[in-house]
Amino acid sequence: MSPRAMVLPLALAQFICSYAGTAMNVAIAPMARDLGTTVFGVQTTITLFTLTMAALMIPGSKLTDVWGRKRCLVAGLLLYGVGALLAAVAPGLGVMILGNALLEGIGSALMIPPIYILITVAFPDLATRAKYFGVVSGAGALGAATGPLIGGLITSFVSWRASFLLQVLVIGLIVVLIRRVPSPARTTEPARFDVTGAVLSAAGLMFVVLGVLLSATYGWGTARTDFAVAGHVVIPEGGISPVWPSLALGALLLAVFVLHLHRTARAGREPLLHLRLFRNRPANLGLGTQAVQWLVMQGTFFVTAVYLQEARGYDAIATGLALTPATAGILLSSAAAERLARHRAQRTLIVAGFVLTVAGMVLLLALVRDGTALWRTAPGLLLAGLGLGTMLTASVNLVQSAFPDRDQGDISGLSRSVSNLGSSLGTALAGSVIVAAAHPAGRPYAASLTVLVVVAVVGLVLAVLLPRASDA
Incomplete structure (x- = not known):
């Protein structure tokens, strides 16, 4: 089987997952009307999708060692397709949530980790692997960036339900194409699934991501409004933001999870996640750069989209078109991933990517400050997109390549969880800064972009700290 025929369905699967994460944002109002619910109800559905995916990414990845990588991927595709079909015909909010x-x-959560595992084990050559990681990463970035545009077009000219039917059709195509992908031979006996570890990790990640998402509504300091559970006010307006109790509970559960992993390994049983992963310094720093990259990318897309719609009156279609330079930059640099990996070290590419991204964001901040012409956003977005595409592929390649085949299930789930957390934090952080800076007055979009630039500089520092030995 040709490499292209193998990678195509994997790239399509990553595209559709990323597309689903952003396409619904432009259809909230018509969905609320058709489902007989409120805007809050639809937003809750979007939040629950993020929470479910984030909470189950590590357990889902571990199941690749239990069921097999291809079988896990197919199971994820089928579940996703059934879910999209139910969403397309949903008569009310309950079926939509289901x-x-x-x-x-x-x-x-079941299909994303196998995508990266299959590429890692199929292509041992670093440069070739970088090429196909670039294809998949580019597909993911393309899905996230074009979700509002495609979703806006379909919602405007057909219906939001057609957007879910499109997902069903693409999933069906992937299932047909994936049948030709060879299933990697097992190098070890099927692992025993750690149920206790799965529950602890899922609950811990759920509360961490929930805390991050709550910041957009309640802020990071004091609660902007009453926080109620089941109709009862738990934290009144002006009290401590519910972000912190949620983060604290998540951190506590994750600490218990780590203790459980240690005890499970000492008892000679198979843990959900091997703690030896955290002894690899290049991989740990690479995970840090991944989190920052996704935070910066999603945060920048969010801030720019809100600015264009709120400050300049763009509709969803025009906003998607305005973000095209960033998408083009990501695709161009992702397409060059193999050539770059053959001539430059992974560490060098990550550092260069952060430098380009920071420069692009500073340029975006400087140009839009003095005017509103469309050309003023294009250079900065293009430069930032080139930087993001360069380092996204290099970071994934560095992290996945740092471990042998036996650890691919573990590291793939951990890597995707970190990236997902970064994405959630990017949107939530940008949104909370926008709200905070808008009261009573200020420059909310400039303030939010400035915060993202600072975070990107932190990512650059992490990249510089990567040991040169990881260049290989």
């Missing part, structure tokens, strides 16, 4: 938030979320 289809979109639960089944599509679980399906995403």
Whole structure:
């Protein structure tokens, strides 16, 4: 089987997952009307999708060692397809939550880790692997960036339900194409699934991501409004933001999870995640750069989209077109991943990517400050996109390549969880800064972009700290 025929369905699967994460944002109002619910109800569905996917990414990845990588991928595709079909025909919010938030979320958690594992084990050559990681990363970035545009077009000219039917059709195509992908031979006996570890990791990650998402509504300091659970006010307006209790509970559960992993390994049983992964300094720094990259990318897309719609009155279609330079930059640099990997070290590419991204964001901040012409956003977005595409592929390649085949299930789930957390934090952080800077007055978009630039500089520092030995 040709490499292209193998990678095509994997890239399509990554595209559709990323597309689903952003396409619904432009259809909230018509969905609320058709489902007989409120805007808050639809936003809750979107939040639950993010929580489900984030919470189950590590357990889903471990199942690749239990069921097999290809079988896990197919199971995820089928669950996702059923969920998208239910969402397309949903008569009310309950069915929408079941289809979109639960089944599509679980399906995403099952199918995303095998995508990266299959590429890692199929292509031992670093440069070739970089090429196909670039294809998949580019497909993911393309899905996230074009989700509002494609979703806006379909919602405007057909219906939001057609957007979910499109997902069903693409999933069906992937299932047909994936049948030709060879299933990697097992190098070890099927692992025993660590149920206790799965529950602890899922609950811990859920509360961490929930805390991050709550910041957009309640802020990071004091609660902007009452925080209620089941109709009862738990934290009144002006009290401590619910972000911190949620983060604290998540951190506590994750600490118990780590203790459980240690005890499980000492008892000679198979843990959900091997702690030896955290002894690899280049991989740990690479995971840090991954989190920052996704935070910066999603945050920048979010800030720019809100600015164009709120400050300049763009609709969803025009906003998607305005973000095209960033998408083009990501695709161009992702397409060059193999050539870059053959001539430059992974560490060098990550550092260069952060430098380009920071320069692009500073340029975007400087140009839009003095005017509103469309050309003023294009150079900065293009430069930032080139930087993001360069380092996204290099970081994934560095992290995945740092471990042998036996650890690919573990590191793939951990890597995807870190990236997902970065994405959630990017949107939430940018949104909370925009709200905070807008009261009573200020420059909310400039303030939010400035915060993202600072975070990108932190990522650059992490990249510089990568040992040169990781260049190989």
